[in-house]
Amino acid sequence: MHVEAQAIKASQRKRSTLSNLWKYRALYFISLPGLIYFAIFKYVPLAGNVIAFQNYNIFRGVFKSPWVGWDHFKRMFDYADFHQILANTLLINLYDLLFGFTAPIVLALLLNEVRRTAFKRVIQTTIFMPHFLSWVIISGIFIGILSPSTGIINQVLAWIGMEPIYFMAKEQFTRSIIVVSGIWRDSGWGIIVYLAALAAINPNLYEAAEIDGANRWHQTIYITFPAILPTVTVLFLLNIGNFLDFGFERVYVFLNPLNNQTGQIFDTYIYEAGLRRGQFSYTTAVGLFKSVSGLALLVITNWLSKRATGNSLY
Template sequence: MARAKLQPSDSVVHRDSASTVWKYMWKYKALYFITIPGILYYLIFKYVPLGASFIAFKDYNIFKGVFGSPWVGLEHFERMFRHGDFLRIFKNTLIIGGLDILFAFPAPIILALLLNEVRLVVYKRLIQTVIYMPHFLSWVIISGIAVGILSPSTGVVNHMLGWFGIEPIYFLGENSMIRTILVTSGIWKEVGWGTIIYLAALAGINPDLYEAAEIDGANRWKQTWAITIPSIMPTIVILFLLKIGDFLDFGFERVWVFINPLTYENGEILDTYIYRAGLLQQEYSFTTAVGMFKSIIGLILLVVANKLSRKTTGESLF
């Protein structure tokens, strides 16, 4: 009778795999070490606060504490949908987020394609340095620059309008213009930084494809549509899905430094509303419910967009 072949037990296999993982981590310990600040950031500011999210279902009182406050169920969510300001602010968030995707998302793609056509390396590096710089400025500085440019008394824009006999306009006090200012200021600040990933993707395209297309008589425009854009499409799709995930996270600081009581109607978004109602008016449970609603909507949008992307392009995040 043939002797049965001995198989290693599950515990032995598990121990060997764990040992391999630890050896791998020790080999690249420097890389893991520099990831510690990022891991701590997400643990402290992203995951730890999730533990108190259930106060959205409580009437939270800072003196009674998280566990001592009474349960109220879905009362805050019902109040949220009955609140007239919430519906207006949610609409503002959707509109501003939609404008940001419509205009801000394609901007770095177009700029990267244009930079890719620049053949003089020194000139190309100079342009990249100039357009990267606004990314490192805070929104407080950006708003100060905007105030200086759009000022009704000393602003460059109003000075130029005066050449045509147009009266000075208080742009930052015009409710109808605040959305445009928010979107365009974001484009100016981040468009250069956003080109980095696309330029890296463009650098990975095989030059032989362009040579073959040129032999076939394709000009640069046709090469862009037939080779360049399809080659970087996976990168575009992944970044678009990440953008969809942050659709309702337009940014508190980005909006707060620009809006004022004159522009609340069209400029206030969920993030600024959560700050005003949650911290200034101390409605902690209500604003936690608003934040939870925003997160759920963002998750639904991401899952739906991911499924559509997988079916249409074959690219997806998960």
């Protein structure tokens, strides 16, 4: 009887699933192009990670290249500059998470307090415009601003009697330049997301708080920020998922032989060793290490977020 009951329940679940698929067929049909895109360009290429365990030869192909096991991973950890590259990647991502992630939140909260709609739109548009510029243009702007001869910052320093500073040649400034340029370029995009979350807050909550004597600061702390906390949590977890995947072009455009020591990250190292030197198996191992580490960070932070706040990605 117990086996028959389980079979009946399984049959009912199957019919229910098929019924839901048919009921929402329009939604599934609309999502089909996106699913096909991810299948072809995201999941199928994962099979290429197998060359991390081979001495891959482009003429022999994946099936005939010799297997070497974990040799490339051992080589990666034995590489003299590996710890420096890892430290650079972690520090730049940490600075970007501390300042780059919080900047759109602060700016969105400040813009939310602006009562003149026209002024608010002008400020928002101005902040958002750099998002459409490529990193090549962004780097050109910052290199021009920081130029020791014609840059506006060094001209101000000369005006107050200080010696010019060659910012792009000083290793101590490399990470700050990379992070600040990213804040200037991408803060506007984050502001849009947070302003949309702020627009969904019930105005009656603010009116009730005013009646109870709460000022604007108290309303922000006890109403505004808790209301956007789920959005902040989801975006934070998404950023954690890309913690080691900072972006090749964002860093590479600022690198030169004088600041390479503190600016080299995994993405730029993979480009140098993989594409320019043809070490495909080795750099695939580096990329696989980076991806697995990012996945582990995401799973851990998602679990901690679910336990602490109840908000998570899954």
